[in-house]
Amino acid sequence: MTITSTQPCVAALWDAVDARIAGGGRFAGLFAAPARAADTEPGGGVTLSAHVAVPGGIDTLQTTLPPGAAGYPALTPRQPAAFWYERVIHDQTGIVPEGHSRLAPLVGPGDPDDHTLPRHVAGYGVFTIPHGPVRSGVLESMEYLVETPGEAIPHLNMRIFYKHRGIAARFTGMSVADAVLLAERAEGIASVAHALAFCHAVEAIAGCQVPREAGLVRVAHAELERIANHLDVAMRLADAAGLAVATTRFALHKERVLRLVSALCGSRFGRGVVVPGGVSAWPDPSPVLPDLARLEKQVKTDADAVMATSSFLDRIRGTGPLDAGRAREHGALGPIGKASGYADDDRLARPYDAYPLLAVPPAGQHVAGDALARLRVRWEEVDQAFRLIWQALSDFPERSGPSPHVPCPAVDGRATGWAEAPQGEVLYDLTIEDGRIARCQPRSASFHDLVLMHQVFAGDILTDFPFIEASFGLSVAGAAM
Template sequence: MTAAQPATAPRLLSPTAWRRALRRHTSGDEPHQARFAGLFGTGGRGGEVRLLAVLFRPDGHDPLVLETALPQDGLSYPSLSPELPAAFWYERVLHDLFGVVPEGHPRLDPLMLPLQDPGRIPLPGTARRPEPLVPDEAAIPRAVTGPGVFTIPHGPVRSGVVESVEYLVETAGEDIPRVQIRVFHKHRGVSKRFEHLTPEDGVLAAERVEGIASVAHALAFGHAVEQCAELAVPWAAGLVRVLYAELERVANHLDVMVKLTDAAGLAVATARFALHKERLLRLTGRLCGSRYGRGVVVPGGVRGLPRLAPAALDGELAALRTAIASDWRAAMNSPSFLDRLRGTGPLAPGIARAHGALGPLGRASGAGADVRYERPYDAYPSLGLGAPPEEAEGDVMARTLVREGEVTQSFHLLRQTVAELRALDGDAPLRTPVPDDLTGHGVGSAEAPQGETLYLLRMERGRVARCVPRSASFHNLVLFHEVFAGDILTDFPFIEASFGLSIAGVSL
């Protein structure tokens, strides 16, 4: 496999030139627009804050990184959000973590840090600790007013084993005209935890950023290290990476079906999909010792081959594929189930395109990128992936159909991967060593079940100087505001499940 291309350090622009460049690349004719992938901050010298915007151009594989610096006594700039709505949450994070003020931002109430004290961890990329921030918890922000309108605080602690998130549902009774989201209950200071780690330890941290996408995060971090070191991953390692990534994808899509059928009261279907998910996780555990595929991916390759012989693995995957397809087909032929999916929680294609919606959420609205297809990595370029499935309606039904297509596609890839593993030479190399004194920059990505996962990495003398993970969950959850068009309270669990996101991956 070819070596990763080195990532050059982005050229530092003045704030005015930086904003102008962002506007130029993200506007114009739609086929030529660059996709906005994120806006991130890091501490610099003398208390300055550096802003890095990541874009993906339609005609290029490598990201375009635009960087500027704000001096300590001038931590403000004209907000991007009015012209670039996808920057809305990213700018709120900059305000929370670095004190940067995007002037003219529509809403700067806390997103990541609701309550701080001087003992909290320092800000990413610096030793400076954030100023205490104590919002009035009794003051619930409102966007909808009128006779009889009230707010239902749903969460952060909810029934069942679900993650901590608070949805502020504004309603006059049954209809939901507006939902606001508070995710800060989950904030863990993940980016700061990466600092000073070796690449070997860094991948352990990456696997725990978003547990349900452990393999994807390990891959994105590994790709960033490999790009920084200009490493080529051995063919056998690329195959093993694809194997675990696709097993993770199928397990996540099954989890979505568990939640959807449970919301519809289909007890048998819920039990069946939960059984298939459990069998898949146990198979993954038998292959590597971890139900979530942890400990497999390392920078430069993988730790080892699957512990199950290819012939036996192929047989188990075939049985799973048949059983899952049968039950999925039965669920999609259940009128009571389909009635709850059709027309529920539609995400307009125009909004999805403008925001750069990722994964199944974006592809259900005809707008989602797939890193495996657009910027293939590891063994994907040599496997018959084909174009990702897409729908146009953008509702819960469309998102379910996209996931059904992806599961079929994943089993096709798994069958090819196992066949290639069977043909491997017994002494095939599995890893390319990473230099001990690695210094440089890298931008790594991988297609998680939720969509594109992104890592910005800076290495100095073999240690992580700065690592910024961005999950598809963070990029997509803000769109939850946009999909309540005539939906009612009982539609809420269907819409939430159909997004298929993790709150741990949002509030990093």
């Protein structure tokens, strides 16, 4: 999608954003970049781009700050979902969102003074637990600052910059073919979704229409990725509850899914499949389908068993609830939003590839917003994903010869691409100039939703910590790109 609206000033931009959200849109992102891709000198103009998800697409609205501008009126007081986005803008440009409640570094490490432990809770016996950035097991490096009088968690802060890799800056100057490889590695748990969102942007600029068969292959890989991610969440929740058998079973099922993906394309993460204009090769689903049928039956059996285990349900029922109003105000994505009664699934609201040809069911009705509701959403999506994979791969025509894609040259222009990752919507705001990437701003569902951890921990207790974190199912690396 090209630029929907260019506003003369920041106030007019925020008014336009507010109007679209009031009309039923969802705040989807806010980014800053040099007004011209070639601008590298400090003090040059900066363009603010806001994204609003609407039925059928993503609206992109922008305005340009004057050269040398040191600040602008913050959007966060009007749209709280912009809280982390404006912290990133401050980290990257030094421009101050005036009126923002907290501009501590988020993706930049900042100065030593910025590392002073903040205090938001006062009272007798209150202390701060710095949990991380290095933690037990294989969890990603991030730091939780837990303010507590001993057991309850009245306040929590997060530092995610330990995983910041400068992915957005790395895209600049790359060829489109190389940039697909980088997109696949921006967030390892959602390799297919990131490749899809990036390629959708390229295809929108070039005006390419992906062949039907290629769209089916894309759907199959995207849904296999969804199953693997949701099994990983179930495994981590079972592990937090001390259910050794369930933990092992879900880990086994996830491994089987990854092996099915590898059998289809040669990569356990589905990398190398999605290319601009289609997919890189024809898959042979015939040896995969029998294993898929057995796996579906076994996953359902074990899911039913763990959901009938009272000791497990007692640990996740009522744990880390996200209020339905807050979920809607923030535009919570993926299972986190659906568990709190707010569902905006790109496969339904902004369908792409072969999803319009398939029967994607709407999300079930959930309002509890707790860890249990989030797991129930994931089991529903696993069931749906198996059905979608069967629809995509059953009776798939035997093919030989060239791979199913159409020419998709690197045409100059700008567009936003999107895809529904297992965690929720992934966005890529892409600009191509002279056949190469001039700017690319990826936004994962992990970044958009991770900030909600502030809300769900408040009022909970320390022993619920691993259940809440696991139930979110997000990636710190994806949040700190």
